[in-house]
Amino acid sequence: MRVSDGDRERTAQQLQQAFTEGRLTHLELEDRLEIALTAKTYADLQGLVTDLPVERVDEVIDLESKSGNIKRSGDWAVPRRLRAASKYGSVELDLSQAVITHQVVDIELDLNYGSAKIILPEGAVANVDAFQSDWGKASSDVPGRPRPGSLYVVITGQAKYGGLTVRYPRRRRFTH
Numbered sequence: 001m002r003v004s005d006g007d008r009e010r011t012a013q014q015l016q017q018a019f020t021e022g023r024l025t026h027l028e029l030e031d032r033l034e035i036a037l038t039a040k041t042y043a044d045l046q047g048l049v050t051d052l053p054v055e056r057v058d059e060v061i062d063l064e065s066k067s068g069n070i071k072r073s074g075d076w077a078v079p080r081r082l083r084a085a086s087k088y089g090s091v092e093l094d095l096s097q098a099v100i101t102h103q104v105v106d107i108e109l110d111l112n113y114g115s116a117k118i119i120l121p122e123g124a125v126a127n128v129d130a131f132q133s134d135w136g137k138a139s140s141d142v143p144g145r146p147r148p149g150s151l152y153v154v155i156t157g158q159a160k161y162g163g164l165t166v167r168y169p170r171r172r173r174f175t176h
Contacts, residue, residue: 001041001042001123001149001150002040002041003039003040003041003042003044003045006075006097007039007042007045008036008037008039008045010075010099011036011039011045011048011049012033012036012037014049014052015029015032015033015036015048015049015052016029016033018049018052018053023052023053024052032048035048036048042149059079059080059081060079060080060081060082060083061079061081061082061083062083062084062085063082063083063084063085063091064084064085064086065085065086065087065089066086066087066088066089067087067088067089068086068089069086069089069090069091069092069114070084070086070089070090070091070092070093071091071092071093071094072092072093072094072098073092073093073094073097074094074097074098075097075098075099076098076099077098077099077101078095078098078099078100078101078102078105079102079105080102080104080105080106081105081106081107081108082105082106082107082108083107083108083110084107084108084109084110084116085109085110085111086110086111086112086114087112087113088112088113088114089113089114090111090114090115090116090117090162091109091111091114091115091116091117092116092117092118092119093107093116093117093118093119094118094119094169095118095119095120095121095124095151095153096119096120096121096122096168096169097121098121100121100151103151103152104151104152104153104154105151105152105153105154106153106154106156107153107154107155107156107157108155108156108157109131109155109156109157109158109159109164110157110158111157111158111159111160111162112159112160112161112162113160113161113162114159114161114162115136115159115162115163115164115165116159116162116163116164116165117164117165117166117167118153118155118164118165118166118167119166119167119168119169120142120151120153120166120167120168121151121168121169122168122169123150123151124142124150124151124152124153124168125142125143125144125145125146125147125150125151125152125153126140126142126143126144126152126153126154126155126166127144127145127146127152127153127154127155128140128144128155128164128166129144130154130155130156130157131155131156131157131158131159131164132157132158132159133158133159133160133162133163133164134158134159134160134161135160135161135162136159136161136162136163136164137163137164138163138164138166139163139164139165139166140164140165140166140167141166141167141168142166142167142168153166
């Protein structure tokens, strides 16, 4: 899968951190940065950091709110398992620019009077079959079966008076 500028930048930051910690020599840093900044695929980037420590992301994170909305977007670390519960608010999880170190991510939702929106990176897939809503619906605009090399998100849980939407980021339209 092709990488974005953000992916290249995150890898470059990881390489610079390793240099700061004394894990790479100046020459190794220069060589790897050159490759990182011109990388086209995730395989190109992965080979640059396989011998470096991985920033540990908590395996399970619980997000809870009684009356407010829960929102995560931008550059944030996605755990292996994420549980989000809200009694009167909605949940919006934008994974499109997040750091995701796991091939499979489980998201469990527990909503009473709110809905959930999950935005996936291009190419990711999501299984929403185990999500139930009493007075809403689960809609997904992304494929639902696992694909080799693609992020696979499994969404479970329930909403009493809300629904679930899963989609890719909206494409920006440029005007002249």
